[in-house]
Amino acid sequence: MPRKIISISNQKGGVGKTTTAINLGASLALLGKQTLIIDLDPxxxxxxxxxxxxxxxSSHIYHVMLGEAALASIVLPTKVGGLFLAPSHTDLVATDVELMDASMRDRIMAKALVSLDAHYDYILVDCPPSLGLLxxxxxxxxxxxxIPVQCEYYALEGLKSLLNTFQLVKKRLNPSLSIEGFLLTMFDARTRLSHEVAGNMRDxxxxxxFQTVIPRxxxxCEAPSYGLPICLYDISSKGAQHYLMLAKEIVSREVIHEVKATSR
Ligand SMILES: Nc1ncnc2c1ncn2[C@@H]1O[C@H](COP(=O)(O)OP(=O)(O)OP(=O)(O)O)[C@@H](O)[C@H]1O
Ligand SMILES: [Mg+2]
Incomplete structure (x- = not known):
């Protein structure tokens, strides 16, 4: 299977981007997919x-962005077999300024990925809560x-600028960019609001x-303080089970696309 690069982004803070990157990544690895998480958030x-x-x-994604290190050279293994991490650092916050005059400054990550081995099935990029250079x-x-979407008021309004940026990038920089899906996060089945937001999003x-919804x-929330993805912290939890379901949903779509492509 060709490798697939998925950006996890929403300029709104605290909607579950990082939780999704870590736990979708770990779940894909559990399904036997070689997965790399690129932490692109300072x-x-x-x-x-x-x-x-x-x-x-000694080196991290900031050095890759400055062209001082190859992406492959900063990749670390994790406690989950088949899951790898390209780590970040607060230094990354300086990227915008340092690259002010760089040519092709929006294509640095694309170039870094070209030189990476093709042995990853999935690459997940955890984005910062902004629509800046990173x-x-x-x-x-x-x-x-x-796009993780927290089940709360104004969830939809918040998506406007992200979708504008998506269209702009598609038009000017990356015509083949598509939407992998909107992921409803922190869904609380007991509240009417959660059901309303989910209904609006599906309308x-x-x-x-995504069919899969991540429950609150x-x-x-506890797993990161132990430095563990949820599948190693509490595999029987609802959170672990639903991220595994999400991974299966994504992988099965891939299979359907491939079958369609080969039968054309
Ligand atoms: N399904 C969930 N149930 C309960 N808490 C959650 C869930 N998903 C995320 N959280 C918690 O919500 C907070 C924000 O989540 P997370 O860090 O994943 O969001 P983010 O979009 O990456 O934030 P930022 O924009 O700051 O990067 C964290 O404390 C996390 O533990
Ligand atoms: Mg985050």
Whole structure:
């Protein structure tokens, strides 16, 4: 199977991007898919959430963005077999300024990925909560965009600028970029609001909304402080089960696409 690069982005903060990157990544690895998580957020939450202390690293994604290190050279194994991490660091916050005058500054990540071995089945890019240069780099280098949407008021309004950016990148920088799906996160079945937001999203975006919905689950908040994905922290939790379902949904779509492509 060709490798697939998925950006996980939403400029709104705290909607579940990093939780999704870590736990979808770990679930894909459990399904036997070689998976790389690229932490492209200066907050480095995916890095610490996978048990890596950024202050101990001599090179990380910032050096890749500056052209000082190859992407492959910074990749680390994780506690999950088949899951790898390209770690981040707060230094990454300087990228915007440092690359102000660089040519093709929105294609740096795309170039870095070209030189990476093709042995990964999936690459997930955890984006920061902004639509700046880092997110542009992620979208320019990806096949698709996965958008976590928290089940709360104004969820839909918040998507406007992200979808504008998606269209702009598609038109100018990466014509083959597609929407992998909208993922409803922190769904609380007891509240009417959660059901309303889910209903609105399905009315607007129809089958682009993943069938799998991620429930609000405290085990998902606890796992990062142990540096573990949910499947190693509490595999029986609802959070673990639903991220595994999401991974299966994504993999099975891939199979359907391949069957369609070969039968054409
Ligand atoms: N399904 C869930 N159930 C309960 N808590 C969750 C769930 N998903 C995420 N959280 C919690 O919500 C907070 C925000 O999640 P997360 O860090 O994944 O969001 P984010 O979009 O990456 O944030 P940022 O925009 O700052 O990068 C975290 O404390 C996380 O543990
Ligand atoms: Mg995050």
């Amino acid at each position: 907050q480095a939450n995916a890095t610490t959430g996978l048990g890596v202390d950024p202050s101990t690293l 997110t542009l780099n992620a979208l320019t280098s990806s096949h698709s965009l996965l 607007h975006f129809d089958s682009q909304v 689950n405290t085990r998902l």
